[in-house]
Amino acid sequence: MADHADGNDIFVYRGGRAPRHVTHVRIDKSVEVIEEHVFDGYEDLVQVETHDGIRKVEASAFYGCKLLRGINLKSAVEISDHAFYCCGNLESVEFGDKLETIGRSAFGLCSSLKRLILPSIITFEAGAFWGCSALTDVDISERLETIESNAFLGCECLQRIAIPLKRDLLVYNHLRRNYTQFDGCELLVKVDLVGETHTKTVASLHMGSWSTEMQEEINRINQVLPTIADEKTDEIQQWMDSVLDKMDHYKAKHLRYVEEATTLLELSLWKAKLGAREDNYAEGRTKKAKVDVESARNGKRITCGADTVIKNVLPFLRLE
Numbered sequence: 001m002a003d004h005a006d007g008n009d010i011f012v013y014r015g016g017r018a019p020r021h022v023t024h025v026r027i028d029k030s031v032e033v034i035e036e037h038v039f040d041g042y043e044d045l046v047q048v049e050t051h052d053g054i055r056k057v058e059a060s061a062f063y064g065c066k067l068l069r070g071i072n073l074k075s076a077v078e079i080s081d082h083a084f085y086c087c088g089n090l091e092s093v094e095f096g097d098k099l100e101t102i103g104r105s106a107f108g109l110c111s112s113l114k115r116l117i118l119p120s121i122i123t124f125e126a127g128a129f130w131g132c133s134a135l136t137d138v139d140i141s142e143r144l145e146t147i148e149s150n151a152f153l154g155c156e157c158l159q160r161i162a163i164p165l166k167r168d169l170l171v172y173n174h175l176r177r178n179y180t181q182f183d184g185c186e187l188l189v190k191v192d193l194v195g196e197t198h199t200k201t202v203a204s205l206h207m208g209s210w211s212t213e214m215q216e217e218i219n220r221i222n223q224v225l226p227t228i229a230d231e232k233t234d235e236i237q238q239w240m241d242s243v244l245d246k247m248d249h250y251k252a253k254h255l256r257y258v259e260e261a262t263t264l265l266e267l268s269l270w271k272a273k274l275g276a277r278e279d280n281y282a283e284g285r286t287k288k289a290k291v292d293v294e295s296a297r298n299g300k301r302i303t304c305g306a307d308t309v310i311k312n313v314l315p316f317l318r319l320e
Helices: 197-204 208-227 232-279 293-304 306-313
Strands: 002-004 010-013 024-027 047-049 070-073 092-095 115-118 137-140 160-164 190-194
Touching (some): 197 232
Parallel strands (some): 024 047
Antiparallel strands (some): 002 010
């Protein structure tokens, strides 16, 4: 049901279909889902007031609302396919810390959007922001798991993105036979990494030379991108794979060093403890002919204190 608010020109939306030529809309607090096609093609719609209880904007809900300039979606969890497609004057969208999914072409051809801050996004479906020609800067959640093909295709003013370092983040476009998430973004020259996992890992590596090489590889993308006009997405994908491969390689080498150091420390502690015990034996007592080193080590680890030392003295050797 929908009706006009008393005494003003604001239309209060409570569900169902809205009158065709409304210009100002307030979403009633009883509404958690803005239904599909409800304002589809409403070219006179200028303003929409939302509230903190909206959970979902369904498919094509604001398709072609050419005069709509901004909207608050801080409570939304999902924005479905074509929800704001071709809203050419949409300049600002406030996304909150609940949003997880942006559907196919949800903001396609929103040619006035300039910056995106998405603190909780998990999935960009295909073409989510394609053709957003004024978009310059995108900050993406560390929770992000998937960017499907063409998500930012043709964002010709896009200069910077901030993304997490993860395998399989970019979905391969089998039709085009490459990665196309940032194709047509000729001004894209800077990629920043979000999250602390990679930073902590690099800082914790055993050798300073490993950390230096890793940091150089992380920085390499921002030296290469300005020299590439096309297929920037492929370059970003190859760079991410290279960084992750190097990180796995050095983490494995680091682990081997830690295991070797742990073994040597345990043996040294065992030897010192065993020597102290033997000094207390009465003189003249016959020594055993042979000591099984491995069984002695296993038997003495608790009494020699090795487990306590390893647990409390070497935690800094762990990697994220």
